[in-house]
Amino acid sequence: MYAGTSNGVYKSTNRKDWVPVNNGLKGLFIRSILKKNTSELYIAVAEDGIYRSRDEGRNWNPVNTGLKTDSINVTSSITTLTYNQKAIFAGSSGNGIFRYNDQDQSWTEVNNGLTDYHIQALATVVSTVYVGTRDKGVFKSTDNGLNWKSVKNGLIYMNILSFAVNDTALFAGTAEGQVYRSTDGETWTTVLTGLTDGNINALTALGTTIYAGGSGCVFCSNDNGNNWRAVNTGLPNVSVLSLTVVGQSLLAGTAGGGIFQSDNGGTSWTEVNQGLTNSGVYTFATIGSTLFAGTRGGGVFKSSDKGESWKGVNTGLSIPQISSIVTSGTTLFASTGGRFTSTSSRVFRSTDSGENWVLASKGLGAGALALCVSGTSLFAASYRWVYRSLDNGENWTALELKDYFLSGAVYALTARDTTVYAGTEYEGGLFRSRDNGNNWTPINNSNGLLYIANILCLTSNAATLFAGSEGFGVYRSTNDGEEWEEVNTGITNRTIHSFAISGKTIFAGASGGEIFKSVDNGDTWTAINTDSIHSGVYSLTIFGDLLFAGTTSQGVFRAKLSDFGVIDVEEQPASPSSSLRISPQPVSGDYLTISNIPASASELSIYTLLGEIVHSESLNGAERRQMNVSGLPAGVYYLRVGMETRMVIKQ
Incomplete structure (x- = not known):
């Protein structure tokens, strides 16, 4: 038996103990596994295409000829491969269906008749192939994928996530919590509704017993879908992403909770995770000297020693899949679920450095994918909306957006003062609000930021806005988002999940484990990481003089900024006890005077915005120092005195 995880493929011979089988794989985020026969397997790897093993998983080789590999990825919800005894089919988001030709070992697009290329589920009934799409329901092909026909009669909800097949019917699960049944492959009847408002991510059948897995739950029907009951005893409150029957045992794969087995039809569940590992880190935040990782x-x-050791802080945090953490003063907010888990999405709040959490989701819709803070306003991105809270998360209000904005997910948020930016998935593009979220305007530009790309992350420095996209790299705007330009010189992997900024030095984390650095505000990029990182870099943060990288399956990596020729010189706010004085400000003459220097400071240095040292001298216990700055060109600099950093303007 095989399991696909965010940390690669695992194999078990007893359904309890697991060993990794990843030789030959570059990426480790597995989206789907297809077992063609006893020894031959195929897997869809996030942003790395499809691999095949012909020796029971011991070795893997890519089989991507003819395949648009950027479409087989996690952010596009590629969830399935299927086989109909004639050919293997692969679903993609945005590029439709591919069929594999075993003779020439290549893929061919087979999309004739499809009107929605966002494929989320595949199933076969004998030789007929069924496709579940994001917006247009179900299609079927009876000629091996040459032609597709819409079969959605009776479907109320069209966002199809899962299929199951038995001898008498085909079942389809939706993103709105419904299960439909079809006995003729053409018309549908609702058989499960109202028991959950979350996704039906998984379906499986054992005769007329049907199981449905969703957001924190499993449902069972013993009469071919007519009646249902919850069967959750022993399951954690995590999303069930896959279900399968092996013999008389039911196994459930969850989002972050591992694998659970039931030998009594779901009445009770037992964890069977021996050997499985999960160390995906998707977000960072800081409060003072404490670093938090979601x-x-x-x-x-959280870590109070710069990542040397970590402590779990989850009291009250009932959903352990963290998609975003932000801070407002000393208050932490964490959103759960998100695009990587399909689990229940909530926002939690902590006022004691993460030790205790309370739910802060009143009025918030499903799918808190990202958070950002602007002044006293807290924003949450969702599947189809942006929400705002003006009272520290106690209450949320859906913000008025354009109708066409509602068709997709909002993946990324960032804010500068009262201007808020929202990055969306395919065909949504980027939206901007200049009045703290009250009104929104699309700011896509045909010769700039491509509206067809998933915008996965957003960030900005003082004058520039950056967008990281799926498959199209980095885009930059220097005029508040009005116009965009592609800035990918030196970037070899163009799916960008994360940014970190220190002055004009920008770091970008990519899907294949690459980290790129730019010291010229994005004009050019250089890869800086070694071969030690081989899973997606989904989070980056600068903490003091260190750069931290959170990966999808390898935990946290840390490096000194100075190793990359960068010094962290962001201005640090003066502590209440600080008496350091700098005059004059701005500097119009030849001298700069620093007074009330703390006794602990041994050196002072002046840096450019790029982190380059232009002047440094020892203090030798001096409480006051006058510096000759006549040789410095006019511009903005950072002055570091001991542990304090201040901005200096030279006229």
């Missing part, structure tokens, strides 16, 4: 299945961790 993980895919382990909740929130």
Whole structure:
């Protein structure tokens, strides 16, 4: 038996103990596994195409000829491969269906008749292939994929996530919590509704017993879908992403919680995770000297020693899949679920450095994918909306957006003063609000930021806005988002998940484990990481003099900024006890005077915005120092005195 995880492929011979089988794989985020026969397997790897093993998983080789590999990825919800005894089919988001030709070992697009290329589920009934799409329901092909026919009669909800097949019917699960049944492959009847408002991510059948897995739940029907009951005893409150029957045992794969087995039809569940590992880190935040990390299945961790050790802080945090953490003063907010888990999405708040959490989701819709703070306003991105809270998360209000904005997910948020930016998935593009979220305007530009790309992350420095996209790299705007330009010189992997900025030095984390650095505000990029990182870099943060990288399956990596020729010289706010004085400001003459220098400071240095040292001298216990700055060109600099950093303007 095989399991696909965010940390690669695992194999078990007893359904309890697991060993990794990843030789030959570059990426480790597995989206789907297809077992063609006893020894031959195919897997869809996030942003790395499809691999095949002909020796029971011991070795893997890519089989991507003819395949648009950027479409087989996690952010596009590629969830399935299927086989109809004639050919293997692969679904993609945005590029439709591919069929594999075993003779020449290549893929061919087979989309004739499809009107929605966002494929989320595949199933076969004998030789007939069924496709579940994001917006247009179900299609079927009876000629091996040459032609597709819409079969959605009776479907109320068209966002199809899962299929199951038995001898008498085909079942389809939706993103709105419904299960439909078809006995003729053409018309549908609702058989499960109202028991959950979350996704039906998984379906499986054992005769007339049907199981449905969703957001924190499994449902069972013993009469071919006519009646249902919850069967959750022993399951954690995590999303069930896959279900399968092996013999008389039912196995459930969860988002971050591992694998659970039931030998009594779901009445009770037992964890069977021996050997499985999960160390995906998707978000960072800081409060003072404490660094926080949000993980895919382990909740929130914090470190007070720059990452040397970590402590889990999850009391009250009932959903351990963390998609985003932000801070407002000393208050932490964590959103759960998100695009990587399809689990229940909530926002939690902590006022004691993460030790305790309370739910802060009143009025918030499903799908808190990202958070950002602007002044006293807290924003949450969702599947189809942006929400705002003006009272620290106590209450949320859906913000008025354009109708066509509602068709997709909002993946990324960032804010500068009262201007808020929202990055969306395919065909949504980028939206901007200049009045703290009250009104929104699309700011896509045909010769700039491509509206067809998933915008996965957003960030800005003082004058520039950056967008990281799926498959199209980095885009930059220097005029508040009005116009965009592609800035990918030196970037070899163009799916960008994360940014970190220090002055004009920008770091970008990519899907294949690459980290790129730019010291010229994005004009050019250089890869800086070694071969030690081989899973997606989904989060980056600068913490003091260190750069931290959170990965999808390898945990946290840390490096000194100075190793990359960068010094962290962002201005640090003066502590209440600081008496350091700098005059004059701005500097119009030849001298700069620093007074009330703390006794602990041994050196002072002046840096450019790029982190380059232009002057440094020892203090030798001096409480006051006058510096000759006549040789410095006019511009903005940072002055570091001991542990304090201040901005200096030279006229």
